[in-house]
Amino acid sequence: MVNLESARAKLAAVPDPEIPAVTLVDLGIVRDLRETASGVEVVLTPTYSGCPATELIADDVRAALAEFGDVTVTLQRAPAWSTDWITPEGRQKLQHYGIVPPQCSAEQAIRVVPKLRCPRCDGGRTEQLSRFGSTACKSTWRCIECGEPFEYFKPI
Ligand SMILES: [Zn+2]
Structure with missing residues (x-):
């Protein structure tokens, strides 16, 4: 047992x-x-x-x-993993770690560029620097207010 x-x-x-x-x-x-x-x-x-x-x-x-x-x-590859499966606790930990968790469902992400808040200073003015970050699943952003780069976990 x-x-x-x-x-x-x-x-x-x-x-x-x-x-x-x-x-x-x-x-x-x-x-x-x-x-x-x-x-x-x-x-x-x-x-x-x-x-x-x-x-x-x-x-x-x-x-x-x-x-x-x-x-x-x-x-098990079907159904495919989705960022929707990240738990609320997981989202909090990502945010705390400096990676903004997915802000919408994968379906919405196709149509909308997210408005992200900086995970470090909570500033609302941010810009996307690159669609790909350290790995394909993240994109690289920069906070205009504190100047720090951060990563966004893209919804899939
Ligand atoms: Zn900032």
Whole structure:
């Protein structure tokens, strides 16, 4: 018998390799955790297809749950991950870390350029510098009021 509560707690502590301020659970990447005959199975939906962090994430999950027996990591790619799955707690942590969380649904993002507030000084005058940030999932912005650059987690 696997103590699923305890396994869930261990899993909830695994940070995202790209943004260590948030966990995999915060990002909504972990879809399921269940007991198997010899251990546990974790179902993950990777954030972006072809994201190089996916293999790293699977390794981290295996390491975190090793005490519960064999760890099977299953990648579930449909439905595709959406920034809508980021938890309210995850959004708060991102903001605190200096990355503005998605401000709308992916569908709205196609039509609207967001009005962002600076995560550092809360200034309302910001401009987009580049559609791509340190990774394809973020864009780079600058606050005109405090001059600091920041990143925006684009809705998908
Ligand atoms: Zn600012």
